Amino acid sequence: MQAIYKQWFVDFEFPVDSPPMEGWQAKPDGVVNSPPVEGCPTGGVVKRDTKAYRSLPYNPKLKDRAKALRKTGVLSEVLFWQQVHKKKFKELDFDRQKIIGNYIVDFYCPNLNVVVEIDGSSHDNKQEYDAERDAYLKGLGLIVIHIKDIDVKRNLQGVMDYLREHEAFQMDCGHAENNHPALRAPLQRRGIGYKSCGGKMVWNDELDQEIPKGWEVGTLKDILTLFSGYSFKGEEYSFDEGITVVRGENVTEQGFRWDTHKKWNNKLPGRSKDCFLKPYDIIVGMDGSKVGKNWGIVSKFQLPLLLAQRISCLRSIDNYFQTYAYYSFFEQRFENYVHQVHTGTSVPHISGDQILDFSIIKPNHAITKYFNKIALKIIDKSHQVIEENQKLNDLLSIFLSKMTKAEATA
Incomplete structure (x- = not known):
């Protein structure tokens, strides 16, 4: 436990998963997701040359693909982007079509290590692929939030209100006084202390x-x-x-x-x-x-x-x-x-x-x-866990006591 205090909070970057919002039934459309390159999740991945505590796996072979996706003009993505770009949402930065490993995610907030995916037709019949991608992203310490395409187009304000109240966005790191490496280090930097992650001492x-x-x-x-x-x-x-x-x-x-x-x-x-x-x-x-x-x-x-x-x-x-x-x-x-x-x-x-x-x-x-x-x-x-163990021990004592009485009367 001493390590918790001395290594400080970089050890506590736990992922927070979120289920999709409830939305209307409609024909999904528009969102394009890239397949993994040369195998998943490690093939072709290199480290981007950025500060250690902000680095994420990066496959340069997907660069052109990401640029093309930004120009696609999917309505739900355009609508969402208008709400979050230029720090319009809680003064946080957002990247669109962000390359992470062998995947391209719809939106990424580097301040809080949050991925926002707008689920459309590209997500149909790809549950296994999506689950694999989400597991990989969470393994990097990223928070993954799914939003339905139809929700964005029919209830954009409701979507933004939902995100504004989401647990992942309660820690507003866009302000300078909150912009500490300990709050931004991805999971692959776990076990490395505040100072080693770039914190000023x-x-x-x-x-x-x-x-x-x-x-x-x-x-x-x-x-x-x-x-x-x-x-x-x-x-x-x-x-x-x-x-x-x-x-x-x-x-x-x-x-x-x-x-x-x-x-x-x-x-x-x-x-x-x-x-x-x-x-x-x-x-x-x-x-x-x-x-x-x-x-x-x-x-x-x-x-x-x-x-x-x-x-x-x-x-x-x-x-x-x-x-x-x-x-x-x-x-x-x-x-x-x-x-x-x-x-x-x-x-x-x-x-x-x-x-x-x-x-x-x-x-x-x-x-x-x-x-x-x-x-x-x-x-x-x-x-x-302690409470459950205590209950199990109590049940064991009762069971052993009854066995002893049964043997004595046999």
Whole structure:
């Protein structure tokens, strides 16, 4: 997980697929698509000599073909082109009849690595070819959106409204402050860090290291609020019914363990009613031998939960910073920082103020928003897998128990 923080967001260029819009039934016409040259997808492909993070496979043998297609004057393509050329659509650049590998795509947005295909007669009875082409494009980290030819001709405004709200176009990289290589690197550059992808770095004296240009140094206090749990009376805990209470022993390294459950089934005294946890809350253990290592993020599958004393809950002031803050804990510096500032020798302890004083590097809002969108998918998928595994383990336990009873009575 440290690599996520250190290599930065270039590792999170996940493709987003989109089904065609619902349209009218009509005779499809007009769109011409080129077949692969000398085999697909690699035959004849060379690398275009551009900046590394913007490069895509390019077959120069298709150059004349692409020029001819631009002059064809297909009505749906002309109508769409009038809506997007010269940065008319969200100030983004678009290329028409763009060569990518052994394919020529209808429209390509280099700012966001989005391909828009207008499906007409050339797509009839070519499902296998289209699927192969789409798989190849997605393998490069490109987002592929299909629009029906008839939709463009009969409801152009509806098409543009659809695209304007599409997930792929929510990150507007046409503006200079958002135009970071980490948001534009194709998938073949995965694993290569922000700096290697062309991101400009500047030296920061406070951290004694380089940081991305335009980013700021701050603390967790700038982006998070913190509250500590409630001191529930131990003798009033229940083991059978009630709401699970998260205690220090439940918070482990980068997660939770539930081998010991204590529940609260009484009235909620004092401020305990304010100690209910929410999805994606960051929980940090505040004492013990592993202070600085014990923290995790709450899953919706674990709720409802109450927070006990000696544990803190961190919530983003701006929701977009929640996942960024969470992944910041994976960096080794937090553990080292806690070892430097904690109090106590036999039982190390850290305060809420000390947690909030941990220094971080803050990207601009646009990058954080984009990162949050991708990171939430990763976290949700991880939580879903954990929940499914738990259900399977529960079923296995029931099955083994019944087998044991059956053997005993046989």
